[in-house]
Amino acid sequence: MRIESSDQFKAYHAEARTRDEGLTRKILVCCGTGCLATGAKEVAEAFVHEIEDRKLDVEVGLGVKSTGCHGFCERGPLVAFLPEGLLYTKVKAKKVPEIIEKTIIGRELIPGLLYKNPVNKERIAAYDEIPFYKNQVRVAMRNIGRIDPTDLMDAVAHDAYAGLAKALFEMTPDEVLDEVETSGQRGRGGAGFNTARKWRSCKSAPGDRRFVLCNGDEGDPGAFKDRSIMEGDPHSVLEGMIIGAYALGAHEGYIYVRDEYPLAVVNLQLAIIEARKVGLLGENIMGSGFDFDIQISRGGGAFVCGESSALMRSLAGMTGEPRAKYVHSTAKGLFDLPTVLNNVETWAGIGAIVHHGGAWFAAMGTDKSKGTKAFSLVGKVKNTGLIELPMGTTLRHIIYDIGGGVLKDRPFKAVQTGGPSGGCIPEELLDLPVDYEKLTEAGSMMGSGGMIVMDDRTCMVDVARYFIAFLTEESCGKCTPCREGLKQMLGLYDRLIEGRGTDGDIEKIEALAAGMQLGSLCELGKSAPNPVLSTLKYFRSEYEAHIKDHACPAGICREITAFEIMPDCDGCHACPKVCPTDAIAGTKKELHVIDHEACISCGACLDVCPTDSIRTFPKIELAAEEVV
Amino acid sequence: MAETPCVDLSKTEEILGSYPHEEPSLIQVLQDVHRAYNYLPCDVLVRVAEVLEVPLAKVFSVSTFYKAFSLEPQGDTIIKVCMGTACHIRGAGQLVEELERKLGIGADETTEDLRFTVKTVNCVGACAMAPVMLVGEKYWGSAKPARMEKYLAAGGNDEN
Numbered sequence A: 001m002r003i004e005s006s007d008q009f010k011a012y013h014a015e016a017r018t019r020d021e022g023l024t025r026k027i028l029v030c031c032g033t034g035c036l037a038t039g040a041k042e043v044a045e046a047f048v049h050e051i052e053d054r055k056l057d058v059e060v061g062l063g064v065k066s067t068g069c070h071g072f073c074e075r076g077p078l079v080a081f082l083p084e085g086l087l088y089t090k091v092k093a094k095k096v097p098e099i100i101e102k103t104i105i106g107r108e109l110i111p112g113l114l115y116k117n118p119v120n121k122e123r124i125a126a127y128d129e130i131p132f133y134k135n136q137v138r139v140a141m142r143n144i145g146r147i148d149p150t151d152l153m154d155a156v157a158h159d160a161y162a163g164l165a166k167a168l169f170e171m172t173p174d175e176v177l178d179e180v181e182t183s184g185q186r187g188r189g190g191a192g193f194n195t196a197r198k199w200r201s202c203k204s205a206p207g208d209r210r211f212v213l214c215n216g217d218e219g220d221p222g223a224f225k226d227r228s229i230m231e232g233d234p235h236s237v238l239e240g241m242i243i244g245a246y247a248l249g250a251h252e253g254y255i256y257v258r259d260e261y262p263l264a265v266v267n268l269q270l271a272i273i274e275a276r277k278v279g280l281l282g283e284n285i286m287g288s289g290f291d292f293d294i295q296i297s298r299g300g301g302a303f304v305c306g307e308s309s310a311l312m313r314s315l316a317g318m319t320g321e322p323r324a325k326y327v328h329s330t331a332k333g334l335f336d337l338p339t340v341l342n343n344v345e346t347w348a349g350i351g352a353i354v355h356h357g358g359a360w361f362a363a364m365g366t367d368k369s370k371g372t373k374a375f376s377l378v379g380k381v382k383n384t385g386l387i388e389l390p391m392g393t394t395l396r397h398i399i400y401d402i403g404g405g406v407l408k409d410r411p412f413k414a415v416q417t418g419g420p421s422g423g424c425i426p427e428e429l430l431d432l433p434v435d436y437e438k439l440t441e442a443g444s445m446m447g448s449g450g451m452i453v454m455d456d457r458t459c460m461v462d463v464a465r466y467f468i469a470f471l472t473e474e475s476c477g478k479c480t481p482c483r484e485g486l487k488q489m490l491g492l493y494d495r496l497i498e499g500r501g502t503d504g505d506i507e508k509i510e511a512l513a514a515g516m517q518l519g520s521l522c523e524l525g526k527s528a529p530n531p532v533l534s535t536l537k538y539f540r541s542e543y544e545a546h547i548k549d550h551a552c553p554a555g556i557c558r559e560i561t562a563f564e565i566m567p568d569c570d571g572c573h574a575c576p577k578v579c580p581t582d583a584i585a586g587t588k589k590e591l592h593v594i595d596h597e598a599c600i601s602c603g604a605c606l607d608v609c610p611t612d613s614i615r616t617f618p619k620i621e622l623a624a625e626e627v628v
Numbered sequence B: 001m002a003e004t005p006c007v008d009l010s011k012t013e014e015i016l017g018s019y020p021h022e023e024p025s026l027i028q029v030l031q032d033v034h035r036a037y038n039y040l041p042c043d044v045l046v047r048v049a050e051v052l053e054v055p056l057a058k059v060f061s062v063s064t065f066y067k068a069f070s071l072e073p074q075g076d077t078i079i080k081v082c083m084g085t086a087c088h089i090r091g092a093g094q095l096v097e098e099l100e101r102k103l104g105i106g107a108d109e110t111t112e113d114l115r116f117t118v119k120t121v122n123c124v125g126a127c128a129m130a131p132v133m134l135v136g137e138k139y140w141g142s143a144k145p146a147r148m149e150k151y152l153a154a155g156g157n158d159e160n
Helices: A004-021 A034-039 A040-053 A091-105 A151-159 A164-170 A174-183 A197-204 A227-234 A236-247 A264-275 A308-315 A344-356 A358-362 A395-402 A438-440 A460-475 A480-497 A505-519 A530-538 A540-548 A574-578 A604-608 A620-628 B010-017 B024-035 B043-051 B058-065 B085-089 B093-105 B145-154
Strands: A026-028 A061-065 A079-082 A087-088 A211-216 A251-256 A293-298 A339-343 A373-378 A385-390 A412-417 A425-428 A450-455 A559-565 A613-618 B077-083 B114-121 B131-137 B136-140
Touching: A004 A151, A004 A164, A026 A034, A026 A040, A026 A358, A034 A040, A034 B136, A040 A061, A040 A091, A040 A373, A079 A091, A087 A091, A151 A264, A164 A236, A174 A197, A174 A236, A174 A344, A174 A358, A197 A236, A197 A339, A197 A438, A197 A574, A211 A236, A211 A308, A211 A344, A211 B145, A227 A236, A227 A264, A227 A344, A227 A373, A236 A264, A236 A339, A236 A344, A236 A395, A251 A264, A251 A308, A308 A425, A339 A344, A344 A358, A358 A460, A373 A395, A373 B085, A385 A395, A385 B145, A395 A412, A395 A450, A412 A460, A425 A530, A450 B085, A460 A480, A460 A530, A460 A540, A460 B085, A480 A505, A480 A540, A505 A530, A505 A540, A530 A540, A574 A604, A574 B145, A604 A613, B010 B024, B010 B043, B024 B058, B043 B058, B077 B093, B085 B093, B093 B114, B093 B145
Parallel strands: A026 A061, A211 A251, A211 A339, A251 A293, A373 A450, B077 B114
Antiparallel strands: A026 A079, A079 A087, A373 A385, A412 A425, A412 A450, A559 A613, B077 B131, B131 B136
C-alpha cells in the first residue's frame, strides 16, 4: 500500500493503532547494543518460541517486541511488561519459561529479577518507579524502548510521521519554520546553535538545490545517545529530516553515520526502505507533491569528521579536513551548495515539536536552553546508561538521584562533560543547572551529552593527558597550532605523569593552550585546551603534586606510584588472582605482600580488594627507604 | 609495490560497477573493497584510482586518513579495545596490556599466523558497560584482563 493523501495516512495510523491494541499484553525486550552484548537476542528468541509453543499469542493476546535501548544498560538484558509496567533486569534466556509460567500466566512477580535500588536495597517492580526512569522526560527518545525499530507500523502506531503529516497538509514551509523558531530548539550536537536561525540562513541563500544532512558521527568518547536514537527509533530521524527539507525546499538528504555503529546503519537503511515503500519518503510524499529522499553514508572512522565542513568534505569522498569558518555551510556546504547540517538528536526532536507545537517544547528547560536533552551517564557511577531530562536539571540530581551516586560509594571528584572539547566540573559546582550557558561558564560545554563521573581514583592530570593524546591522534594535521600544539602539549603531559615535570611546565602548557585557542582553524583545535584548562582551574594542586612531590594523589600514574598491602588484609587471596605479573605473594587468611620489583603499578589488586586494604604511595618513598 | 601479492581483481571490478564513477564514490568504494579483502591491497587502489578518475595520490591520502582502512593484511578476527573516556577510567589500558602478553602484539598489529589483529578504537558507544572490547562482532562488557583467555577462545563467534 502507498499513502497518497492525508486521509490515507490517518487510515494507516488507525490501522497501526488497531494492530497494536490487538495485543493486550506485551513483552518488550531491549535489544540495544548493551543488552545484545549480554544476551538479549537469545532472550527475545526464547520468548518467541515459548509464546508460539504455548499459543499464548492467540489465547492471551501476548506479543513480544525487540526494541531499541531502554537506556539502563548497566542492568541488561532488560525486559519490560505491558500493560503492567513491570521491569525485569539481568534476564537470562534460561529464565524465560519460568517468567512465562509465573509472571505471564500466574501473574506473580519473580523478586530476583526486580531492580534493587542501590541506595536503600529495596526491590522495585514498576518501571516508572525506578529512580533512573522516574525523573526522565523524553522527547527525542520518546519512542525508544517502546517500539520495534524495524517495524514501521509499530512506529506509526506511536505517532511517528504525525508531525510530518501535519507539516505537509496543514502548514506552509514558512509556518514550519516559525514553529521550530517558537520551540527555541538549539543544536544537540554540542555548540547549541539555534535550529531555526540555521534553517533561515540556509533558506535565504541563493540557489535552487540545497541539502539536508544529519550528523550521526558521534565521536565524543563517552557519548552514545545518537547511536541509541539511530538504532532504537530511526524513523524519528527520518521524519525530522523530511520536515526540515519541506521547510527549506530541499530534495536531497544524507545521514553520515560513524563507522563504529553497524547496527545504526542497518536499522536506518531498513527504515528508509520501509518509509519509501509506503510513500513516506521519496517522490510525492503522502501524495503532497513534495519530493525528498535520503541516502546513508558511512564514515571512515575519523573524529574530526563530526566537524561540519570536514563531514561535508568526507561526504564528497575526500579526506575530512575542515575549512575556515568565514564560509558558512548554510550558503556553501556540501558540493558548495546551501546545506543544513543538524545532529541526530536535533532531527529526532523536530517531529515532536511540529506535532505538539513549538510552545510545548519551549515550556520545558531554562530561559535560553529550551526543551530536554539526552545524556549518557557513565564512568564511576552506579546506574550507568542513557537518560533524557529537561534542560536546567542540576548535576547533583543527575548523578545522585538518577545515577544512584558514585560507584562503591567512593568520594566524588569530578564529572567530565562535552567530550574532548569539554572540561571537568568539580564537586563545588554540583548544584549547577545543566544548560548550554552554565556549562560553558564552568569551563566545559554541552557537547554530545556525555557525562563521565570520576571518583577519587581518577587522576585529573591523566584525564587531561588522555584527551590530549586522543586529539593528537585525531587532529587532521591541516593547521599548525592544532597539529604541533597538541604534540608539544602531549610531551609535557608525558613528563608530568612520569614524574619528570619541572617548575614552569604548567605555564608552558597554559601558553600553548592560549595559542591553540587563538590560532586553530576549527573547533577541534580551538576547544582542545578545554580539558587542560578546566583541570588546571579546579585541580591545580594535583598538577603541583606531580611536579613538586613526584606523587600522583589518585595513585593512577604508574611511573610514580607504588602499592602496598596494609596489615588489615584478611588474606582473601583475591588480589594474586588478578595480578598480571604475579607480584603478590601470600597464603590464604594471611597477610599478603607485594614485590615492588615485579609490580607494574597497574592497580588491578586495589580494584578487587574487598576490604580496601591496599594503598598507594609515591614511588619516590621506596627509593628513600633503600637509602636508609 | 612490486612486493604486494597479486590479488584477485574481479571483486574490485564488481564493487566499482555498483557505484557512479566519480570522486564522491571513493570512500564508499574503499569501504566495500576493504570488506572484501580485509585490507586495501595496492593493486586495488591503483585500479580504483583509474576507474573513478581520481589521482592515485588522492586515493592514497584518503586510504591513510581514515582509521577504518588498513594497507596491511589484517587478521581473521579483529579485536577492538575501546579507549573511550568511560573505558579509560575503568581500566581499558590493562586490557591492551593483557592482549600484548597473551598474543605478543600491541595495538594496530597482527599476529604472524594472521589470526588476530588488535586495534584500539575511540569509543564504540557502549560506555555503560565500560570497559568494552570486541572480539570479531562479539561485545564483551565490563571486560577483565583475567578473563582474556575466554574472550579469545570465543573468537568471533557471536555466541554467549
